[in-house]
Amino acid sequence: MLKRIFLLFLVVNVLSACSLGAQQTKTEKEYKIGILLSDSGLGDESFNDSAFRGLERARDEFGILFDYKEAPDGDFEEKLTELVEEEYDLIIGLGFSVKEALEKVAKEHPNQQFMIIDEVSELENVVSLTFKEYEGSFLVGMVAAMKSTTGKIGFIGGFDVPVINHFKAGYIQGAKYVNPNVEVLVEYANSFGDATLGGAIAEKQIAAGADFIYPAAGFTGFGALQTAQKLGKLAAGVDSDQFFVAEKAVTTSMLKNIDVAMYDIAKELKETGKIGSSTYVLGLSENGVGLADIRVVQLSDAENSQLEEAKEKIISGDITVEME
Known part of the structure; x- marks a missing residue:
């Protein structure tokens, strides 16, 4: 009888450990976003700062990890390559001026998911996000x-x-x-x-x-x-x-509302493990643009x-x- 109880106890603990292990494996996945800011860099009180705020909110609310690069000298390709080497789940190029460099790096790394803001790319591994x-x-x-x-x-x-x-x-x-x-x-x-x-x-x-x-x-x-x-x-x-x-x-x-867009994209990545659409176009009806008070x-x-x-x-x- 004691042997049966012991075996039952052992089975329950093994199953619990497996279940806990599966949960830990699921929760241990930390999604990382790398972003290359546009020409004027952080502190522009405008586009870059807004994108940064959205990613900060995503970090604080559901644990997305992110880092950023600046390229004041126009060395976009070098900075994007650094982000690839740092193994981010999603790499974002902010602004139209980065398109040429981003597409070049994206072609060299077809298994890496990229996103470009304010431009449209036809590459399969580049998601395009534009605003009206x-x-x-x-x-x-x-x-x-x-x-x-x-x-x-x-x-x-x-x-x-x-x-x-x-x-x-x-x-x-x-x-x-x-x-x-x-x-x-x-x-x-x-x-x-x-x-x-x-x-x-x-x-x-x-x-x-x-x-x-x-x-x-x-x-x-x-x-x-x-x-x-x-x-x-x-x-x-x-x-x-x-x-x-x-x-x-x-x-x-x-x-x-690039901050809202960055937050929503980070949330989608966290919840689904990928970015589902190849193109996003955000206007008044999508709360992508609007007027301040x-x-x-x-x-x-x-x-x-x-x-x-x-x-x-x-x-x-x-x-x-x-x-x-």
Whole structure:
């Protein structure tokens, strides 16, 4: 009898140990994400910082491990290769400028999963994630036209490239939706990292009559916002809520919710062990873009209604915002 009890006890313990071992094996898998930040690097108060916040949240909430690389000298391929060698489950290239290098490294490592933000790749091991910047910028253009007293507003682009022109196109369409006669001054800085240059361009546009400035130019836009404040004009931030950059000028910001996207991607990786789709396109209906709170100025009830109505029409498809 004692022998039977002992054998039963032994079997139960063996089964429990197997079950516990299986649980431990399952929970011991730690997913790792490596990200190569865009040109302006961490501390840009915009796109890079927002992506970093999303991954920090994923780390804190469900234990995703992540690290980042910067390539201020443009050595994207070298940094991406370092991430491959460090054996990350997913390697993310942030920004359109990294596409060529990322695709080259991806071809050399076909079993490694990559993701590119703000560009589209046809490679099987590269997931593409883009935003409908033009939809959010349409709403910014509406606010600009509503509050402009000169009928002239400004746009400053980092580079004359498709993703930046999405911001410009939506901004112009939104402004003309409110005031068909509005004039939009456009200039490209050819830099995402020169705040002094951004300020100089903003000053030139203001001297030409613009009383609302919208930069889509990374850290270059930082200087544009501060110059708008210094000269008593209005502005809109981009990517993140940039109100604190110039609290007397920034009426709102076009939120490009890269933080939400990074969090959701990390969560999908944690829950399923892979990224299920090859392409993600995030607009107003997906909470990929939107507007920060309206500050500095007050919109009338009629203006608020018009803004909300336009947002709903964009989501429903009654208003089509063109990318170019």
